[in-house]
Amino acid sequence: MKRSVFMVLVPFCIMSVSCTERTIKVEVAATNDVHGAIFPRSYTEDTSRRPSLASVCTYMDSLRSAAGNDHVILLDCGDHLQGDNATYYFNYVDSSGNGHILSRVFNFMDYDAVVVGNHDLEAGHPVYDRVAEELECPYLAANAVNISDGKAYFDRYAVMDRGGLRVAVIGFTNPNVKSWISPDKYSGMDFVPVDSLASSLVQEVRRKEKPDVVILAVHCGLGEENVPDMENDAVYLAAHVPGVDAVIAAHDHRRAAFKVTGADGDSVCVVESGSRARGVAMLSINAVKKGNRLVSLEIVPSVADVSAMEPSERYMAEFGKDWQTVYDFSNRTIGRLVSPLDLSYRRDRRSDYLALIHYVQLSCPGVEISFTAPLVSEGVMPAGELRFNDLFTLYRFENLLYVVEMTGKEVKDYLEGAYDKRITGSDYLYNYDTAGGLVYTVDPSAEKGNRIRIVSMWDGTPFDESRMYRVAMTSYRASGAGGLLEEAGLDREAMAGRVLEIYPEIRTMLCNFIESKGDIDPRKIAAEKKTGTWHFIK
Numbered sequence: 379m380k381r382s383v384f385m386v387l388v389p390f391c392i393m394s395v396s397c398t399e400r401t402i403k404v405e406v407a408a409t410n411d412v413h414g415a416i417f418p419r420s421y422t423e424d425t426s427r428r429p430s431l432a433s434v435c436t437y438m439d440s441l442r443s444a445a446g447n448d449h450v451i452l453l454d455c456g457d458h459l460q461g462d463n464a465t466y467y468f469n470y471v472d473s474s475g476n477g478h479i480l481s482r483v484f485n486f487m488d489y490d491a492v493v494v495g496n497h498d499l500e501a502g503h504p505v506y507d508r509v510a511e512e513l514e515c516p517y518l519a520a521n522a523v524n525i526s527d528g529k530a531y532f533d534r535y536a537v538m539d540r541g542g543l544r545v546a547v548i549g550f551t552n553p554n555v556k557s558w559i560s561p562d563k564y565s566g567m568d569f570v571p572v573d574s575l576a577s578s579l580v581q582e583v584r585r586k587e588k589p590d591v592v593i594l595a596v597h598c599g600l601g602e603e604n605v606p607d608m609e610n611d612a613v614y615l616a617a618h619v620p621g622v623d624a625v626i627a628a629h630d631h632r633r634a635a636f637k638v639t640g641a642d643g644d645s646v647c648v649v650e651s652g653s654r655a656r657g658v659a660m661l662s663i664n665a666v667k668k669g670n671r672l673v674s675l676e677i678v679p680s681v682a683d684v685s686a687m688e689p690s691e692r693y694m695a696e697f698g699k700d701w702q703t704v705y706d707f708s709n710r711t712i713g714r715l716v717s718p719l720d721l722s723y724r725r726d727r728r729s730d731y732l733a734l735i736h737y738v739q740l741s742c743p744g745v746e747i748s749f750t751a752p753l754v755s756e757g758v759m760p761a762g763e764l765r766f767n768d769l770f771t772l773y774r775f776e777n778l779l780y781v782v783e784m785t786g787k788e789v790k791d792y793l794e795g796a797y798d799k800r801i802t803g804s805d806y807l808y809n810y811d812t813a814g815g816l817v818y819t820v821d822p823s824a825e826k827g828n829r830i831r832i833v834s835m836w837d838g839t840p841f842d843e844s845r846m847y848r849v850a851m852t853s854y855r856a857s858g859a860g861g862l863l864e865e866a867g868l869d870r871e872a873m874a875g876r877v878l879e880i881y882p883e884i885r886t887m888l889c890n891f892i893e894s895k896g897d898i899d900p901r902k903i904a905a906e907k908k909t910g911t912w913h914f915i916k
Contacts, residue, residue, distance in 0.1 A: 399668045402543045405445050406593065406661040407682075409434060410455035410628035411653035413497070414462025416483060417701045418689040421463050421708035421767050429656045432689030432697075435487055437658055437682060439690060449541045452488060455628035456495025456551065456597035459505060460776060461654075463767065464704045469505045469776075471707065478505070479700055481512035486696055491536040493549040494519035495597040495628065500559045500776060518549020518595065520579055521570040531567050534579065537587050543665050546589035548579055550596045552629055554609040556870070560778055560853040560880065571608050572596060573615060580621040590665060590672045591623045599630030600650065603638055613638060616646040624661050624677055626650065633657055635679040649679040656685040708767040713892035715761045716899040721771070723755040725800065726822075726914035728812060733904035735773070735884070736814025738891045739850040740908055742881060745781055746835070747789060748814035749851040749862075751796075752807045764892060769885050775808075778853035779881040782873065786843035788866040789813070790830055795865025798826045809860040811851075816841065816910045823916070836910045848878060 409431070418430045442450050458480050459465050468479040476482075484492055494517060498506050510517040516533035524531045535548040553569040580592055599610030603617045612627035617638045624647035627634070631653035640646035651659035660680045666673040721731050732750055739748040753774050784792070796811040798804075801822045818832040832841045855862060856877065858870050868876070881887060892898055903909070 399666055399673060400542070402449075402541045402663075402665045402667060403445065404449050404451065404540045404543050404545065404591075404663040404665070405441055406451045406453065406545070406624075406663065407438060407441065408453040408455055408595065408626045408649070408651065408659040408661075409655060410597075410626070410651055410659065411457045411495070411631050412454065412655050413457055413460060413653060414465035415655040416462065416464045416479060416697070417704075418694075419701065421705045427689070429654055429685040430689065431483055431487070431655050432693045433684045433687040434655050434658060435690035435693040436687045437684045438487060439692075446541070451490050451538050451540060451545060451547075453547060453595055453626065454484065454489055454492045455549075455595050455626055455659075456493040457497040457628065458492070458495065459501045459509065460497035461774075463708045463770060464700070465501075466770075466776070467704050467707055469501050472703075477512050478509050479697070481509045483697065485512075485514045486693070489513075489515050490538050491516045491518055491533075491547050491549065491595070493595045493597050493628070494522065494532055494551045496552045496555040496558055499551065499555055499564050502563050503565065516549075518547070519551040520548055521550045521553055521572055521575050522564075522567050523570060525566055525568055535583055535587075537583075537589060542667060543591065543663065544587070544589045545591045545593065545663075546583050546587055547593045547595050548576070548583060550576070550594065550598070552597045552609060556857065558854055558857055558859045560780070560857060561874075562880070572598060573606050573608075573611055573618070576615055576619045576622075580619060584621050590667070591663060591675065591677075592621055593624045593626060593661070594619070594622055595626045597628045600627050600632055600634060600648070612650070613648055616640060616648050622646055623675065624649070624679070626659055626661075633681050635659070635681050637679065647677045647679040649681065651681050656683065658682045658684055709765050711763055712766050712769075712889055713764045713895065714897050715759060715764055716897050717901050718761050719759040719900040721754045721757040721759060723752050723807060728904075728909075728912055730900045730904040731772075732812055733814070733906075733909045734898075734900055735888075736812075736909045737903050737906060738887055739779060739884070740815055741891070742779065742781060742850060742879070744848050744878075745850045746815055746847045747784075747849045749792070749796075749811045749849065749855065750814070751809060751811045755807055764898070766889065769889055773885040773888055775852075775854070775885075777884050779850055779884050779887060780853055780856040780877055781848055781850050781879040781881070782856055782876040783846050783878060784849045784866065784868075784876070786832075786841055786845050786847060788868060789816075789847060789849065790832060790843060792862050792866040793818070793830045793832075794827055795862050797822075797829055801829070805860070809862070811855070811860075811862060812912060814909050816912070818910075818912045819915045820912060821915050836908050852884065853880075 516536040519532040520534035601610035627650040633652040651657040
């Protein structure tokens with residue numbers, strides 16, 4: 379009798395449980411475009427606190443304490459391996475074998491998945507391959523495919539079960555990355571536009587993994603709802619990809635939290651936290667499930683401002699020695715400025731700051747013409763001791779130096795495009811290229827195409843539009859970024875056959891130059907004839 383009763387009651391109990399509705403709450407948090415904001419203090423004597431992952435750690439500890447570890451997911455949407463002394467040090471200098479600072483931080487903070495950004499790829503295979511191996515969570519970029527077999531180079535997606543809710547996160551890097559970095563940085567890979575891959579992958583994940591919630595984590599900017607844009611298509615994806623519940627954006631450093639009508643007619647959340655660990659993007663999920671069936675789903679997007687939060691004590695106890703290591707490295711003396719270096723942007727004439735960059739680039743064997751643009755717009759670097767840390771002011775990007783072949787006509791057309799941007803103010807300063815090694819004038823009142831008059835080479839040699847010249851430019855520019863090569867009639871395919879030499883990072887070249895000279899006088903360098911000269915004329 380007892381056995382018979384038991385056999386009857388067990389199915390009844392199972393049936394009762396499966397018919398009971400239960401509410402599940404899950405908090406999805408995401409950082410993006412951290413750009414090396416690992417520590418709450420800079421590497422100078424300034425002791426003031428700055429936003430960093432140390433404050434994000436404080437926020438996440440509080441969130442997990444309130445919601446429960448089993449009800450929280452933490453993601454990063456890319457661009458974490460560039461932008462700060464710490465990332466530079468652990469990318470290219472540290473060889474201790476103790477692990478990259480970012481992989482250790484992400485592991486310490488219990489990130490559930492991390493997306494690959496375009497600046498992460500810029501660090502090169504040795505760096506991001508190492509991080510991918512060290513991370514204790516998936517490194518996502520479904521659209522970065524291995525050329526040899528067409529399969530994803532990184533992880534495509536991650537699935538997390540939280541409190542009975544199954545959440546799938548599909549990650550994509552920015553498919554426009556080939557326009558910004560040199561091919562050696564992503565050798566063996568190609569990049570598929572996200573909008574051509576997302577729908578089929580969402581359906582695959584829905585079919586195979588049976589998730590309750592699907593989130594796209596894309597290292598792409600927001601863009602527009604009905605305009606596909608390879609670089610900035612987060613909102614477009616939210617509106618047009620079936621089966622998506624939310625999209626976490628990145629790349630354009632904007633802060634946003636809103637909903638759009640998706641392809642299925644339901645609301646789809648779009649959220650982005652800004653940059654440099656000032657905020658955390660949040661998706662607050664409220665779901666009702668009946669057994670394994672999802673009855674209702676509500677997701678609320680928001681951005682939590684964490685910039686004023688105190689750094690986590692346990693975080694600093696774990697990584698304080700790393701800060702000290704980077705501080706010591708950053709403050710080693712590399713030389714001395716004999717006279718102050720004015721960093722101010724000069725719209726109508728060249729500056730001593732850019733003359734210094736041109737001089738270093740023109741010092742490479744065989745280089746006849748140099749292109750560079752202002753990366754800082756104001757300030758003065760005082761005379762006195764130069765530290766390695768100062769190089770991050772002089773040159774804040776990890777660009778390599780490329781030497782390429784260009785005809786004189788292509789050089790002139792390139793400059794016409796650069797000065798059109800400068801005169802009209804239609805672009806960022808870092809696309810306002812100038813030329814070193816030439817003597818030329820610019821007429822701002824003339825029409826585009828007739829503004830540049832190249833008088834001669836720096837030594838008085840005639841400039842010949844039909845001749846081929848050896849031109850130094852950044853890897854960013856040689857990849858087509860900024861559109862200046864397009865102004866010269868050169869596309870990426872054409873440039874592949876024009877590359878003559880690839881030198882180390884320009885920041886490293888500046889460091890080597892300063893260390894070799896000891897004392898640097900910016901005014902004397904600017905007066906060197908080989909740097910050339912230009913100015914606006916009326």
